[in-house]
Amino acid sequence: MTASRARLNGTRRWVIKVGSSLVTAKGAGLDHAAIADWCAQIAGLRRAGLQVVLVSSGAVAEGMARLGLRKRPAILHELQAAAAVGQMGLVRAYESAFDTHSLRAAQVLLTHEDVADRDRYLNAQGTLNSLLDFGVVPVVNENDTVSTDEIRLGDNDTLGALTVNLIQADVLVLLTDQDGLFDADPRINADAKLVSEAELTDARLSAMAGDSKGEYGRGGMRTKLAAAHTAARSGASTLIAHGRLPDVLLRLHAGEALGTLLKPAQSVMAARKRWIAGQLQVRGKLVLDDGAVRVLREQGRSLLPVGVRSVEGAFQCGELVSCVDLQGREIARGLCRYDADDARRIAGARTEEIAQRLGGPGEPEMIHRDNLVLVG
Incomplete structure (x- = not known):
């Protein structure tokens, strides 16, 4: 047992995500026996003193089975209807187990939207913390019935990582139908080797991660790696393991070398910066000169208008924008103190020139350092 694995036994909060292919047995309705087994393991973790949040896929796939649909609907409202039908069975199964x-x-x-709006984010955080304090196991899912963005683009790997940030969990567990992350695709390369442990700063990880080929699941290894990076903002480790292994959760907690352990290398972000970094809908883009990029990366200072070469998009004051270098590489994200029109007016301006360009007083920073997070 490695030192990193041994430390898992001393953690206090886990977020466990179970994928659609596991919950629904490849779309053939809910696998109640598997759900009962995971719930029994979670009960064991609770007895060991852990607080657990369960993020479960499966609503759409269960709805498809209940409605007799063989293919995932392409029409949005049909997809939402399948999610609504399936959610009933999914919740009932977990409650009974x-x-x-x-x-x-x-x-x-x-x-x-619940993590994009600061008030709603804090409310969700308070609700989850209260449920954990009451000894309840929250079962979290995307609200596919009403949310168009999540159905088209979202995945529960990302939702699991955002939940880690919400409650400052210690570990994100991604249960999947693969043994973990391999150095090559094991489906086509018989010599592929399982990566037992790795630092998230290891540049080779991106080349190893592929996309999901499944009809029911939407999260391949690439989304799991991205989720691990998101979870690392809270200092959380990520475990990727096969959900069908006997007692997999209990064995992971005991430090057994199952699956892949991805270890955070960055320092823990402040709560507000975690919220900013977790925003998924960027409203605009600021193109920075080389000097501004150096100041952000090396000195951790605010972004001033003088370092902005150009402004793209239509955004309001306080909305999220992406900061990119002259080659288009994303450097940071932050909440802009100006709307897009005013940002264009003052782009490249020195502090003493801002009032003249705006026709009145303005803020000295385009993005204050408290509202800016490095991502590149």
Whole structure:
């Protein structure tokens, strides 16, 4: 057992995500036996002193099975209808399974809007923390019934990582139908080797991660790697393991070398910066000169208008924008203190020139350092 694996036994909060291919047995309805097994393991983790949030896929796939649909609907409202039907069965299955272990479960449906709006983010955070304090196991899912963005683009790997940031969990567990992250695609390369442990700063990881080929799941290894980076903002480690292994959760907690352990290398972000970094809808773009890029990366200072070469998009004051270098590489994200029109007026301006260009007083920073997060 490595030192990194041994430390897992001393953690206090886990977020566990179970994928659609596991929950629904490749689309053939819910696998109640598997759900009961994971819930029994979570009960064991609870007895060991862990607080657990479960992020479960499967609503759309279960709805497809209940409605007799063989292919994932392409029409948005049909997809939402499948999610609505499937969510009923998914929640009932978890409630029944946890009840046999005298554990209460709670359904929590989130959208990206819930993490984009600061007040709603803090409210979701407070609700989840209260549920954990009550000894409840929150079962979190995307609100696919009403949220168009998540159905088209979202995945529960990302939702699991954002939940880690919400509650400052120690570990994100991604249960999948693969043994973990391999150095090559094991489906086509018999010599592929499992990566047991790796630092998230290892540049080779991106080349190893591929996309999902499954009809029911949407999250391949690439999304799992991205989720691990998101979870690392809270200092959390990420475990990727096969969800069908006997007692997989209990064995991971004990430090057994199963799956892949991805270790964070960065320092823990402040709570507000974690919220900013977790925003998924960028409203505009600021192109920075080389001097501004150096100041952000090396000195951690605010972004001033003088370092902005050009402004793209239509955004309001306080909305999220991406900061890129002259080659188009993203450097940072932050909440802009100006709307797009005023940002264009003052782009390249020195501090003493801002009032003249605006026709009145303005803020000295385009993005204050407290509202800016490096991402590149």
